[in-house]
Amino acid sequence: MTSPGVGLGWRPPLARFAADLPGLAGSGFAEVIAETLHRPDPALLELRDRGARIVPHGVRLSLGGAAPVEPERVAHLAHCAELLGAPLVSEHVAFVRAGGLEAGHLLPVPRSRAALDALTRNIRLTRAELDVPLAVEPIAALFDWPDDEYTEGDFLTELLDRTGALLLLDVANVYANARNRGRDPVKELESFPLDRVAYCHVAGGGEHDGYYHDTHTHALPEEVLALVGEAGRRTTAGLGYLLERDGNYPPAAALRAELDAIADAAGLARIT
Amino acid sequence: MTGPKEPGPAESGLAESGPEESGPEKFGPGELGSEESGPTESGLEEPGLAELARRQEELVRALVAGARLPEGFDAARVGAAARALRNKRFGEVVRVWPSLLPYRTEFCAWAEGRPTRGAERDGWEFARAHRSLLDDGAATDLAVLEARWRHADEPRRRRGPVVRRAPGGLVLGLWGRVRVLRVRSG
Numbered sequence: 459m460t461s462p463g464v465g466l467g468w469r470p471p472l473a474r475f476a477a478d479l480p481g482l483a484g485s486g487f488a489e490v491i492a493e494t495l496h497r498p499d500p501a502l503l504e505l506r507d508r509g510a511r512i513v514p515h516g517v518r519l520s521l522g523g524a525a526p527v528e529p530e531r532v533a534h535l536a537h538c539a540e541l542l543g544a545p546l547v548s549e550h551v552a553f554v555r556a557g558g559l560e561a562g563h564l565l566p567v568p569r570s571r572a573a574l575d576a577l578t579r580n581i582r583l584t585r586a587e588l589d590v591p592l593a594v595e596p597i598a599a600l601f602d603w604p605d606d607e608y609t610e611g612d613f614l615t616e617l618l619d620r621t622g623a624l625l626l627l628d629v630a631n632v633y634a635n636a637r638n639r640g641r642d643p644v645k646e647l648e649s650f651p652l653d654r655v656a657y658c659h660v661a662g663g664g665e666h667d668g669y670y671h672d673t674h675t676h677a678l679p680e681e682v683l684a685l686v687g688e689a690g691r692r693t694t695a696g697l698g699y700l701l702e703r704d705g706n707y708p709p710a711a712a713l714r715a716e717l718d719a720i721a722d723a724a725g726l727a728r729i730t
Numbered sequence: 731m732t733g734p735k736e737p738g739p740a741e742s743g744l745a746e747s748g749p750e751e752s753g754p755e756k757f758g759p760g761e762l763g764s765e766e767s768g769p770t771e772s773g774l775e776e777p778g779l780a781e782l783a784r785r786q787e788e789l790v791r792a793l794v795a796g797a798r799l800p801e802g803f804d805a806a807r808v809g810a811a812a813r814a815l816r817n818k819r820f821g822e823v824v825r826v827w828p829s830l831l832p833y834r835t836e837f838c839a840w841a842e843g844r845p846t847r848g849a850e851r852d853g854w855e856f857a858r859a860h861r862s863l864l865d866d867g868a869a870t871d872l873a874v875l876e877a878r879w880r881h882a883d884e885p886r887r888r889r890g891p892v893v894r895r896a897p898g899g900l901v902l903g904l905w906g907r908v909r910v911l912r913v914r915s916g
Contacts, residue, residue: 524783557787604802
């Protein structure tokens with residue numbers, strides 16, 4: 459197994475920036491939203507051809523939905539893995555639609571036996587079409603369901619035990635959820651199944667409307683970087699730590715500085 | 731959809747801008763992926779899964795369709811989540827319809843209780859409901875869109891000739907190809 463590196467969430471506005479990162483196709487890695495790959499960007503394919511490890515990341519499979527995951531969406535995710543020569547794929551512990559309505563974003567599932575059954579079924583259906591591992595990402599949510607039967611850590615451990623899926627550890631989500639509930643982010647982190655991390659996400663956010671939002675459009679707070687350090691002491695981190703930036707792009711120098719800050723916090727080689 | 735191309739150097743009379751080629755290929759459920767099948771069609775033989783489906787639908791309806799919040803949820807937190815959803819939705823509308831950027835507040839107010847029909851359709855419905863509010867850029871974009879599409883529950887592309895007002899001029903359409911004509915003074 460190769461050692462962990464620093465990664466970048468690939469987005470079309472970042473294509474040039476990504477191509478210019480000396481280490482991205484070396485010790486680093488990238489991730490791309492699977493649903494944007496119906497017409498793959500040539501710049502992304504060029505990165506692939508340079509040998510970069512690129513993970514397709516689904517956002518609309520709705521693995522946590524009560525309904526079975528749609529075969530076309532699973533097939534597309536599998537196709538993305540093949541197209542990119544990906545080492546693994548990822549999705550979310552969440553649902554995005556119900557009753558014919560799109561929520562428009564990732565919603566938390568109740569931490570119940572029924573939700574475990576739904577997730578287990580959908581993860582199995584997805585894994586059946588894949589030749590590579592699947593990692594699942596627990597999301598940030600502003601609210602919880604009433605009468606949760608499990609803590610988040612126990613729920614995830616049970617889920618991964620049942621399905622053989624890996625963990626996509628989003629450090630920013632752990633921070634956001636802990637902060638919005640008055641909990642200690644390190645304690646929350648320690649409760650997760652850290653022995654099977656496929657890779658990690660890191661992202662910025664900010665306070666708005668009374669809560670901390672994991673926006674992916676703000677600078678990395680010090681507290682999130684600190685949590686990267688804590689994670690680094692507790693998990694081998696798989697492919698490594700990947701910066702997610704979805705908009706409000708800063709100058710390239712600032713983005714490079716953030717990638718370096720992640721590398722330094724995690725004790726990894728810089729890719730800039 | 732992007733805005734119409736800017737007209738070339740001013741000439742007296744009507745200045746023609748280029749043909750509109752951007753914009754959605756279709757409006758309709760296809761944009762959102764396949765429709766969610768109901769419990770009877772999706773093999774939910776286990777009562778636990780049927781109950782999960784019901785609870786998830788209730789929550790989504792509360793978040794996006796103005797339905798009553800189910801028992802036990804923290805109303806303040808769910809309200810904040812619903813507002814965040816509307817802001818995210820606005821961001822997606824603006825990506826396909828940049829001239830709507832000035833209208834975040836109005837869009838989020840309008841979107842409350844109205845489930846999304848996809849970014850292009852959301853932009854169109856919002857613009858139609860706020861014609862008098864729109865600046866020239868957004869109003870022209872709306873006129874161009876409506877020269878190409880006939881508004882309906884399932885919109886149809888126009889084939890016959892159409893003339894619509896646009897700020898400072900007209901939008902002409904025929905066979906789905908659209909020209910923006912602006913009156914130039916002097």
